[in-house]
Amino acid sequence: MKFLRKILDETGKFVKKTPALKRLYPVFEATDEFFFGTDKTTILPHVMDGMDIKRYMSFVIIALVPATIAGVYFYGLRVLAVIAVSYAFGGLVEVTFSVCRRKPLYEGFLVTGLIFPLILPPGIPLWMVAIGVVFGTLFGKEVFGGTGRNIFNPALVGRVFISLAFPEFFTTMWQKPFWGGLGGLIKFAPDAVTSATPLVNFKSAHFLTGYSSLLFGSAPGSIGETFRIGILLGGIFLIIVKIVDWRIPLSFLASVFILSFFGNIFYPNEFAPPLFQLLSGGLLFGAFFMATDPVTAPLTFSGRWIYGSLLGILTVLFRGLTGFVEGVMFAILLMNAVAPFIDNLIIDIRFKKISSSA
Amino acid sequence: MKVKTFSGGYKLKRFQGQPQDKIIECDLPSEVSIPMSQGFGSELLPSVKVGDKVSRGQIIACDDNKTSSPIHSSVSGIVTAIEKKNYFKRELTMVTIKTGADDGCLKLEGATVRWDKLPNKKIEELLYKSGVSSLDREGIPTSFKTSIIGPEAVEDLIIHGVGSEAYNTSLDILLAGRNLYNFIEGIKILMKIMPKAKVHLAFNKEKKKILERIKKLTTKFTNFSIYPVVPKYPQGYDEVLVPTLLGKRFPYGYSAANIGIVVLNIQAVLKVFEAVGQGKPLIERIVSLCGPSFKENIHIKVRVGTSLEHLLKDRLKDGPCRIILNSLFTGANLNNLSLPVNRTYSQIIAIPESSQRHFLAFARAGMHTDSFSRTFLSAATTTKKIPNTNMRGDxxxxxxxxxxxxxxxxxxxxxxxxxxxxxxxxxxxxxxxxxxxxxxxxxxxxxxxxxxxxxxxxxxxxxxxxxxxxxxxxxxxxxxxxxxxxxxxxxxxx
Structure with missing residues (x-):
């Protein structure tokens, strides 16, 4: 510990002295703060809550651990390479912007860098991961002013970009997961055997994949979205520790359930049954980890109820009535754009205008 | 009894260094300096001169024409200085008195345990003369100018022992033994001088024993109601108490007195009885010493005007600490230890000053960290939380x-x-x-x-x-x- 402190002190001095490295000081500062916390003291109130953004973000990552491990198990060690590429290139964009802006480096990217690979198809080429994450951080976050100001979820922006730019990969990259034994933990990548995802199966052949294979992840899907028990556990964990607002996942999942229940009764060819809807595709992952991103979700609590229910309605409609079988991604992006409007509406109703003539 | 509460707020977990149920008396200081404005009321001109001999309990400043209450000498002795000093960002006149031989406390004339025989006017005079009427945020209304409204205009009287702060003076100590009966008498006195007022007693719902006893003692009272309340911070604020108990809107930025409500705490009611029933002028306070930087967390009876240095010497642990008045969340820093204690003190909190950096501070398990979120282990355990002044994040x-x-x-x-x-x-x-x-x-x-x-x-x-x-x-x-x-x-x- 003392040794590390010494190294950091020396590096800090060196970075500050060297003119060529001076601009990189925020990077050093972030590293220093990461390891040693802060030495600032309070003014008022005299004590502070122990929680900070670093802990906030680390808990989201902890909640993602089961899904990530399952991803490696199903799709081989190559998944680790995908995650590494995502962190490396996304981090590069983040550092570049913080250096150019001369602003401190923030922690928000830690979560984006892990969520992004988890929503990609397992067979994705590494260069495409790099393109996606760079595009996502750049146009999803940095152009709006960085952490805390983005309108769209950066990971989703990246994923939508590559899925529209290279659509062929998103129809053929769904490899069959390893199942049984040590699975992908001792293999690099699954065989080139691909199959259709459960949602595609329903759309084209009205074939319903079994619920247990959906829950445990033996049906194909994105890297991190198939092990649904892990996602449920992670999401409930986040709700218990109060990092995720329970209103959004609850209203999202409930409205999906209700709408698909009635849709399935009246138009069974378009709308899959409710339980299948809940357990297929990226719905659970999206509801617990992406729709709840506090920056892009509404701030008001009543706004969050509206946001969640509209998300559910949009998802079911996208899945049932359009060619895009995976509706969650578009639903969340659309609702991200609407979220500030919902907030304004709620705030307008809640705080009456003061008439200046009084 | 329905438990009352409000939406929002946060129930603070127990911090280390809660005051124990033990009370001692602070020894007499060699000199006291008494500020000319204490509690609610404007600054007064001292009526004594340098060199005057004063006795304990003697009024040394009084002005019937200003919104104020008299101020007493808390010791017997000789006035050695009258000077302006900076006291909580105000320039205040202070009367410094050197302690001499004690010749007993002057009692207020006319005070009697059979106070119910006294006319209202006399009770109000006793409250005014004792200085008790300046207690709490807006004073106790009497026909003297002690509050912004008169006693007949009071519609609701709220008495609260909520204990919603991080550190609270122990109710068990305040209402121990005879004090409980004195407290009830105090309520009766207040009911007598404010005939129109409905009395509301808000009490920490976790203090079930005291609640039960008070309930038994007050069964015959009319216009009186008891509410157990959840001790969520900031329930003890007037602005929160009024909507919670009465369901009325509060004129934020103004005082409860503006809408005919008086809010008093337990210690003020006790002092009301001591003034009217026993004739004691307000020259003493029970102050609790809270926080991990004190060697011993106790309650201490201290004379008004005692310097903090005298009160706190030998009671603080070594090492840098921050001394705070009354509240961890809003209290003023007590940097200057030469300043005296006044009527408004109820807690003095000392917590360690910590600018120390911790290795991987954000990833600690946090057995002793308080947090609104449940991301620390402390959320699941009942260990006491350690407060310090670190920002705990950037x-x-x-x-x-x-x-x-x-x-x-x-x-x-x-x-x-x-x-x-x-x-x-x-x-x-x-x-x-x-x-x-x-x-x-x-x-x-x-x-x-x-x-x-x-x-x-x-x-x-x-x-x-x-x-x-x-x-x-x-x-x-x-x-x-x-x-x-x-x-x-x-x-x-x-």
Missing amino acids: ERPCIQCGYCSEVCPVAIMPTLIDRYIKLGINENLLRYGIFNCIECNLCTYVCPSKVLLGQHLKAAKIKLIEIGCDQSLCIVPRFDFKEFDEYKGVKKLR
């Missing part, structure tokens, strides 16, 4: 987690207002209720981005008032204010 941009709106006791959205403050001072701030803010600082406490919301809001309020923004504009039309013109210099209403 300032980051707001991520809109909504914690501040969730805890706000007055249902405003601090982060929304903060966003508009950054855009400049404008009338949107009024619209979003900046003047509703009661400065409890809870939003700042829970913020994971460590944005100093409380301070930003306070600064913006001051700026708004400076540019002539009239908060009465949004508050006054909805309320029937009592004796409003005299209050806070607001003379003309549009």
